[in-house]
Structures are given as C-alpha cells and as structure tokens.
Amino acid sequence: MKREKDARAGLLISPIENGTVIDHITAGEALNVLRIIGITGSTHESISVATNVESKKIGTKDIVKIKNRELRKEEVDRIALIAPRASINIIRNYKVVDKKGVEIPDRVVGIVRCPNPGCISNTNEPIQSCFLVQKKGLRCLYCDWLITKDITSHII
Numbered sequence: 676m677k678r679e680k681d682a683r684a685g686l687l688i689s690p691i692e693n694g695t696v697i698d699h700i701t702a703g704e705a706l707n708v709l710r711i712i713g714i715t716g717s718t719h720e721s722i723s724v725a726t727n728v729e730s731k732k733i734g735t736k737d738i739v740k741i742k743n744r745e746l747r748k749e750e751v752d753r754i755a756l757i758a759p760r761a762s763i764n765i766i767r768n769y770k771v772v773d774k775k776g777v778e779i780p781d782r783v784v785g786i787v788r789c790p791n792p793g794c795i796s797n798t799n800e801p802i803q804s805c806f807l808v809q810k811k812g813l814r815c816l817y818c819d820w821l822i823t824k825d826i827t828s829h830i831i
Contacts, residue, residue, distance in 0.1 A: 689723065695746050696764040696771075697739040697754065702727050704757050705737035707827045711757070712750045720744055733760055753786055755779045756813075757827050782807050787822070787829045794818040804831075 700708055705724050714720050721742040730736040745765055746754075754761055755777035765773040785803035789796050795817045796804040806813040812823035822829055 690769055691723075691740050691742045691766050692769055694740065694742040694744050694766050696766060697741075697746075697758075698736070698762045698764060699730065699733060699760050700737040700739065700754075700758040701733075701760070702735040702737055704827075705739050707757055708737075708739055708754055708761075711753045711827065711830045712746065714741070749786065751777055752780050752783060753830055756783065756786070756808075756830065779808055782816070783813065786831060787813055787826070788831050789815045789818060789820055790822060790829060791815065791818050791820040794820060 697708060703726065705726050709715075709722065709724070714722060723738075723740040725738040727735045728738060746763060751763055754763075756779065759777065759779055761777045763773075763775055763777065764771050782805060784805045787804055787806050789804050789806075791797070794804075794815060796802055796815070802817075805816040806822070807816060809821075812821050813826060813829075814821050
C-alpha cells in the first residue's frame with residue numbers, strides 16, 4: 676500500500692486510488708462538508724478526514740478524502756457555501772486528473788431551506804427554495820429573508 680507523508684502536518688495520509696480529495700476546507704468544517712454531501716455514519720463510503728492541518732495558504736485547514744466517489748456539481752456548490760476556498764481534486768489510479776477550486780454560485784436553488792416559516796418555499800407549493808448569494812449572506816428570492824449566520828444548519 677502506498678503512503679505519502681504530509682511534511683507540513685507531520686501526518687501519514689494514505690493516498691486513494693480513485694475518488695475525490697476536498698482540500699483547503701475552512702478549518703472545523705470537514706464534518707459539515709460530509710453532512711451536506713450526504714455522507715453519514717450509516718453510508719458505505721470509505722473516507723479519511725484531517726482537521727486543523729497547517730496550511731501555508733490559509734493558516735489551518737481541513738481535508739476530506741472520499742474513496743471511489745466523484746462529486747456532482749450540486750454537491751460542489753453546497754461545499755462552496757461553507758468552504759469558499761476549497762479545492763476539489765479528482766483522483767484516478769493514484770494521480771490527480773482534475774483539480775479545480777469551488778465557485779460560489781450567484782444563486783442556489785433547492786440547496787438551502789428558508790428559515791422563515793411563512794415563506795412560500797416552506798409550504799406545499801411545487802417550488803424549490805431559491806437564494807441569491809450576496810456578500811452579506813443568502814437572500815431568499817421569495818420572502819427576502821437574509822441568512823447571515825450558520826448557513827450550514829439551513830443546507831438541505
């Protein structure tokens with residue numbers, strides 16, 4: 676089995692043959708990243724998580740490795756909301772074949788639940804939630820509610 680040493684962190688981290696490495700996650704957000712992409716203790720993915728790892732680029736960071744799974748665009752958009760400096764690395768045959776940063780979308784549809792109980796998106800109407808991404812936070816397109824704190828808890 677191949678092993679690589681991360682000199683900055685002094686950790687032994689097993690490389691993955693195929694899958695996704697999410698790097699430069701905001702420190703402390705790795706478990707939230709797993710939750711918002713649907714990986715729980717009851718799922719079957721093989722994962723590695725490193726938290727509060729030293730990073731020259733951002734001070735400290737978290738890293739998530741997911742074996743045998745490549746992320747969909749919707750999952751990457753969710754990650755961008757809580758880890759805007761994250762990078763997504765696709766691994767095949769132990770090599771990085773694609774590496775890209777996340778892009779915060781201008782609007783997010785069906786990803787965030789509006790905290791306003793009176794919002795039309797929280798009724799039985801056949802619509803999905805829709806938020807405009809602004810510097811101050813996420814603004815509901817339907818009721819104008821602004822989410823500025825704890826965005827993670829509102830992600831569906």
